[in-house]
Amino acid sequence: MTARVAQLRRTAVPYVLELPGGLWVVVFFVVPLAAILSVSLMTGNSIDGYSLTWNFHIYPEVIDQYSTQFLRSFYYGLASTAIALVVMYPVAYWIAFHGGRHKSTMLLVILLPFFVSFVIRILTWQFILADQGIVLGTLKDIGLLPSDFHVLSTPAAVIAGLTYDSLPFMALPIYVALDNIDRTHIEAAADLGASRLQQFLRVVLPLSAPGVYAGILLVAITNIGDYVSAAILGGPSTTMIGNIIQTQYVENANYPTASALALILMAALLLGMYVYARAFGTRTIQEYV
Amino acid sequence: MEADDPAFLRGLTQSRLSRRQLVRAGAAVAAAGSVGSILSACGISGTRDTGAPAGFDWASWWTQQRKHGVLDWANWPLYIDTSHGSHPSLELFTKQTGIQVNYKPVIQDNASFFSQISPVLQSKQGIGYDLIVITDGWELTQMIANRWLIPLDHSRIPNFARYAGPIAKHPVFDPKNRYTVTWQAGITGIGYNPKNTGREITSVKDLWDPAFKGKVGMMSDDTELGSVGMLALGIDPAKSTPADWKRAAALLTKQRDDGIVRQYYDQSYIKALEDGDTWITQAWSGDIFQANYSGFKDLKFVIPKEGGMLWHDNCMIPLHAQNPVDALEWMDFYYQPKVEAMIEDWVNYLCPVPAAQGKIANGLDDPAVANSPLVFPSAAEIKRLRGYYDFRGIDDHNQWTSIFDPIIQS
Numbered sequence: 001m002t003a004r005v006a007q008l009r010r011t012a013v014p015y016v017l018e019l020p021g022g023l024w025v026v027v028f029f030v031v032p033l034a035a036i037l038s039v040s041l042m043t044g045n046s047i048d049g050y051s052l053t054w055n056f057h058i059y060p061e062v063i064d065q066y067s068t069q070f071l072r073s074f075y076y077g078l079a080s081t082a083i084a085l086v087v088m089y090p091v092a093y094w095i096a097f098h099g100g101r102h103k104s105t106m107l108l109v110i111l112l113p114f115f116v117s118f119v120i121r122i123l124t125w126q127f128i129l130a131d132q133g134i135v136l137g138t139l140k141d142i143g144l145l146p147s148d149f150h151v152l153s154t155p156a157a158v159i160a161g162l163t164y165d166s167l168p169f170m171a172l173p174i175y176v177a178l179d180n181i182d183r184t185h186i187e188a189a190a191d192l193g194a195s196r197l198q199q200f201l202r203v204v205l206p207l208s209a210p211g212v213y214a215g216i217l218l219v220a221i222t223n224i225g226d227y228v229s230a231a232i233l234g235g236p237s238t239t240m241i242g243n244i245i246q247t248q249y250v251e252n253a254n255y256p257t258a259s260a261l262a263l264i265l266m267a268a269l270l271l272g273m274y275v276y277a278r279a280f281g282t283r284t285i286q287e288y289v
Numbered sequence: 290m291e292a293d294d295p296a297f298l299r300g301l302t303q304s305r306l307s308r309r310q311l312v313r314a315g316a317a318v319a320a321a322g323s324v325g326s327i328l329s330a331c332g333i334s335g336t337r338d339t340g341a342p343a344g345f346d347w348a349s350w351w352t353q354q355r356k357h358g359v360l361d362w363a364n365w366p367l368y369i370d371t372s373h374g375s376h377p378s379l380e381l382f383t384k385q386t387g388i389q390v391n392y393k394p395v396i397q398d399n400a401s402f403f404s405q406i407s408p409v410l411q412s413k414q415g416i417g418y419d420l421i422v423i424t425d426g427w428e429l430t431q432m433i434a435n436r437w438l439i440p441l442d443h444s445r446i447p448n449f450a451r452y453a454g455p456i457a458k459h460p461v462f463d464p465k466n467r468y469t470v471t472w473q474a475g476i477t478g479i480g481y482n483p484k485n486t487g488r489e490i491t492s493v494k495d496l497w498d499p500a501f502k503g504k505v506g507m508m509s510d511d512t513e514l515g516s517v518g519m520l521a522l523g524i525d526p527a528k529s530t531p532a533d534w535k536r537a538a539a540l541l542t543k544q545r546d547d548g549i550v551r552q553y554y555d556q557s558y559i560k561a562l563e564d565g566d567t568w569i570t571q572a573w574s575g576d577i578f579q580a581n582y583s584g585f586k587d588l589k590f591v592i593p594k595e596g597g598m599l600w601h602d603n604c605m606i607p608l609h610a611q612n613p614v615d616a617l618e619w620m621d622f623y624y625q626p627k628v629e630a631m632i633e634d635w636v637n638y639l640c641p642v643p644a645a646q647g648k649i650a651n652g653l654d655d656p657a658v659a660n661s662p663l664v665f666p667s668a669a670e671i672k673r674l675r676g677y678y679d680f681r682g683i684d685d686h687n688q689w690t691s692i693f694d695p696i697i698q699s
């Protein structure tokens with residue numbers, strides 16, 4: 001009898017322990033997701049109400065209608081991720097290997113602007129990049145730029161805003177990966193005759209891959225879904241899918257279209273992540289090395 | 290940029306969370322919870338018939354209402370006279386009537402304010418305000434159609450009948466002022482900097498002039514954008530048809546595709562004009578007036594020869610308001626020329642009380658405001674103003690947005 005109770009307890013304990021986490025996932029992820037899916041299949045309007053009619057046609061319809069904005073979101077998101085990587089890898093490298101006792105100070109300096117609200121920071125770029133602002137105005141006055149040159153309202157401004165906002169999210173994981181590298185590996189490579197470049201390419205870079213991988217994920221997912229940068233810095237043809245979702249949901253109370261767009265975006269991001277993980281997941285990279 | 294630039298501050302000002310808002314947030318959560326239960330019934334309920342019963346006897350309801358000495362009021366930021374952090378007109382009101390005003394400048398734009406209060410009103414709860422200010426447009430149309438507003442008892446606001454000017458009386462969207470009285474009105478016309486354009490602007494068609502390629506600002510509000518498109522075609526927006534909307538959309542799309550439009554702006558259009566990012570832009574009269582005051586003296590505003598659009602920001606009493614009599618008392622107080630002058634001298638939009646002009650010129654010694662055609666337009670200019678198209682229902686409105694939104698969000 002006691003043996004059976006003990007047996008039962010052994011079987012039950014993992015499930016009981018899993019309960020809080022499982023509940024959390026169900027309540028805050030599965031239920032909302034099911035709700036969004038169900039709303040996306042409804043038809044109606046905000047005055048008469050929406051009812052579930054299993055309107056699957058909405059998916060091809062919104063893809064057809066908003067494919068430009070979808071593709072543009074991925075283009076802007078990935079471009080800004082690439083730029084952030086190129087800019088921040090050397091910074092993280094320098095802090096990790098040459099920061100000395102000032103490492104934490106330098107990390108704080110990277111993070112400092114981010115204590116100010118996101119919207120305010122993007123608005124500040126409006127001032128900096130204004131046609132007659134401190135940058136362009138000066139360059140125009142000394143004749144380096146034609147007088148009708150402008151940055152605001154162009155795709156470049158949107159990508160710049162996205163990039164700027166993602167810098168620390170790219171730098172931090174890369175820094176952690178670089179900082180954790182066992183320095184004896186590098187010394188060993190040097191002892192075996194590797195040049196500085198070879199040490200970097202064959203030892204440091206592969207060992208920092210998990211950080212790069214995480215940084216890219218963090219930044220790309222956030223930026224592809226962003227709508228603030230396009231709304232504040234963009235122009236007539238820089239609308240991203242986040243802007244469409246926001247307009248449809250808040251201004252037009254068109255919940256089905258907004259939900260369908262959100263789900264398509266999520267599915268596309270998941271698919272992208274899957275392919276990315278298969279191609280560049282840390283395990284394969286380490287196996288490759 | 291000036292630190293006290295009102296358009297900028299209006300964009301930044303945010304409310305702090307008060308106890309009342311927490312209560313409302315609770316109501317919103319409850320409403321969200323009800324979304325869950327609705328989901329099980331496979332639908333989201335609409336707003337139809339969630340307001341006052343049709344044919345409700347408001348006259349006898351009003352006879353039972355008493356003054357409570359409190360007024361909870363939601364308005365837009367920077368939309369009332371302000372001096373050293375307090376509002377003289379509100380203080381005078383409290384002194385004269387004993388009514389304590391909780392003034393909250395929490396409304397940032399009509400759509401998002403409506404989306405905040407809509408679930409609460411839909412669940413037949415009060416939104417915690419006795420007085421709110423909403424622009425004529427789709428949101429106000431819905432407030433009226435859903436019977437979410439308490440019809441005003443005009444016997445308690447005699448100053449409105451006595452002093453309201455032609456701008457404020459009998460607007461298209463609320464004939465007989467059954468639900469609303471004007472807080473401030475304004476004109477949507479064209480703002481420009483003659484130093485950049487090199488000539489004076491007279492016509493809506495100047496917004497399509499290739500000479501200003503990349504320097505034209507248009508509004509991201511689809512009602513404003515569609516209306517100016519129709520003015521350019523010589524169509525009165527208030528009397529337009531869906532066929533007209535499509536023609537206007539074609540004209541606006543061409544303007545965008547030709548690279549003439551710099552950007553579709555919200556209120557930030559005024560900063561773009563001040564900074565020289567745009568040379569000519571769709572503009573609201575009061576913003577140009579305030580820009581002139583805050584150092585941008587070159588900027589000009591014109592009501593184009595095809596006509597300007599006249600909009601109204603309106604005071605109204607939402608259903609379930611706790612202190613409706615106090616709200617009426619404020620409306621009556623506001624429509625006195627002396628009080629209106631105090632506020633007008635600070636706000637500078639279109640004044641609903643013509644008699645305030647004399648008070649501003651003499652009592653307040655501010656001829657710049659009193660003589661401004663942007664604050665007190667002449668009768669001839671008022672005749673050139675057009676009303677917006679009044680949406681006949683949700684399908685009508687959806688058709689409008691489906692025609693004009695793709696231009697703005699391309």
